[in-house]
Amino acid sequence: MTNFRLIKSMYFLLMVLLLSTSCNGQIETKTQTVNTNTFTSFNSGKPKIVKTQNSSEYQNITCGIQDKKGNLWFGTSGEGVYKYDGTLFTQYTTKDGLISNSVYSLLEDTSGKIWLGTSNGICRYFENKFNSIPISFTIRPIIKDNSYYNEWSTKYTVWSMLQDKSGKIWFGTGDGVYYYDGWSFTHFLTNDNVINKNNIQLKLVSDIHEDKKGNIWFASGMPPGNEGLCRFDGKLIESYKPKNEGWFRNIVEGKNGNLILATRHFGIFKYDGNSFTDYSLPNDMIKSSINAIIEDNSGHLWIASDYVKEMGDNLGGLWYSTISEKDPNEKTFTKIINKDVLFILEDKENNIWFSTRNMGLYRYDRKILTNFSE
Secondary structure, three states: OOEEEOOOOOOOOOOOOOOOOOOOOEEEEEEEEOHHHHOOEOOOOOOOOOOOOOOOEEEOOOEEEEEOOOEEEEOOOOOOEEEOOOOOEEEHHHOOOOOOOOEEEEEEEEOOEEEEEEOEEEEEEEEEEEEEOOHHHHHHOOOOOOOOOOOOOOOOEEEEEEEEOOOEEEEEOOOOEEEEOOEEEOOOOOOOEEOOOOOOOOOOEEEEEEEOOOOEEEEEOOOOOOOOOOEEEEEEEEEHHHHOOOEEEEEEEEEOOEEEEEEOOOOEEEEEOOEEEEEOOOOOOOHEEEEEEEEEEOOOEEEOOOOOOOOOOOEEEEEEEEEOOOOOOEEEEEEEEEOOOOOOOOOOOOOOOEEEEOOOOEOOOOOEEEOOOO
């Protein structure tokens, strides 16, 4: 493991903040004027994430969690995983027992074990040790078309994880969905109790969510999936494709019980249990560029938006929306940064952490934007 202490002093003032409006849907969106002097970007007195694995500029921070002890964990696509204890970053790589330096999902279970979904399967961190937790080849489906899989997107890549209310841990992998009951793995769709009328395969599921009613939802669609939003109600699994959208990226359950859904091509949908509607977005947010969404503890939606035409074209960014307390039909968007943003996390102190291209990592405390990257 490698510990990094902070170097260097204060540097740049931040960025232009954009706001815009959209009349898409039932909620009116308005532009908010923001004093850019309110926001300061600096990294003085703070530690940094440092690259040690000779990864290219195309490697990024892909996921993050905060554990019960308050540590933040950040998975990357080539630099292993970093743990931040509030003072130092500790980097773990294959030299420390990690089974791959590409980590695409993270989960802390109810017993405090950290699960890591990598490009080489499942790894678990407990009592300062990493252990591989293999899924038996005897329960894996036979894949006849291997044309999609490559070095970074393998059959064994674990894109998403969830521990449900019963304690089972679910894994969305390149060749399907599995769950672990504490003793053994089961390939979900070969379970005799699952009614699967449409022969859904659940390849490359990017997000798994259990709603308040106990339904398990799968955000499917990464090629070769294209199966849309799938729901398992305990007996039947079925697929939804509003506007014929087959690629969903994130599932968020709002405080009102509605699902908020990030898609690959149509921006964001809301689902109220009966129908799908558009979530109003500002005009200059490119709908096909959305990478991730979260709803914070205050009920604000945060949106990570990527580049559109070429990397670093400033059309992406980090946005958040608020609903007017006086008028529930009025929505305001604020743009925090003009960079390609990949993932978002809210910590226990309500800070927003997010990643940008080439291992960028930022923390936003609603006033100050702090850079933790090289």
